[in-house]
Amino acid sequence: QVQLVESGGGLVQAGGSLRLSCAASRRTVSLPQMGWFRQAPGKEREFVAYINWSRGTTIYADSVKGRFTISRDSARNTMYLQMTSLEPEDTAVYYCAAAQTLRVPVSWLNVYDYWGQGTQVTVSS
Numbered sequence: 001q002v003q004l005v006e007s008g009g010g011l012v013q014a015g016g017s018l019r020l021s022c023a024a025s026r027r028t029v030s031l032p033q034m035g036w037f038r039q040a041p042g043k044e045r046e047f048v049a050y051i052n053w054s055r056g057t058t059i060y061a062d063s064v065k066g067r068f069t070i071s072r073d074s075a076r077n078t079m080y081l082q083m084t085s086l087e088p089e090d091t092a093v094y095y096c097a098a099a100q101t102l103r104v105p106v107s108w109l110n111v112y113d114y115w116g117q118g119t120q121v122t123v124s125s
Helices: none
Strands: 004-007 010-013 018-024 033-039 046-052 058-060 068-073 078-083 092-099 119-124
Touching (some): 018 033, 018 119, 033 078, 046 068, 046 078, 078 092
Parallel strands (some): 010 119
Antiparallel strands (some): 004 018, 033 092, 046 058, 092 119
16 A cells, blocks of 8 residues: 655645645656646546656646646655746645555556545635
8 A cells, every 4th residue: 555645735826836745655767657636626636737757757737737847856855846926726735645566547546546635726816
């Protein structure tokens, strides 16, 4: 079993920045793909970003491309999501997810085996 713990959420004004962290309870070398998802009130959970842990390959949702950056630190077993130019539409609970094997499509919720508890991001206008 793997535990994922997110942190770094909070309240920020539009145009501001936040960095989310996702710490894994075991070595992330055994979790070849990880991702960030978000869920706004009354909406379905949606894909935000993906990273291939060994290659560092990344994929982003169109809505965050150019504003968000996903990265990882293997020594710390931690994944990050740097969010800039935040908009009120980015308000949501952000979840990190991990898969035990490489699966596609990476934007689908059900290809991931483990989920964090979520961290709230609120962007005020």
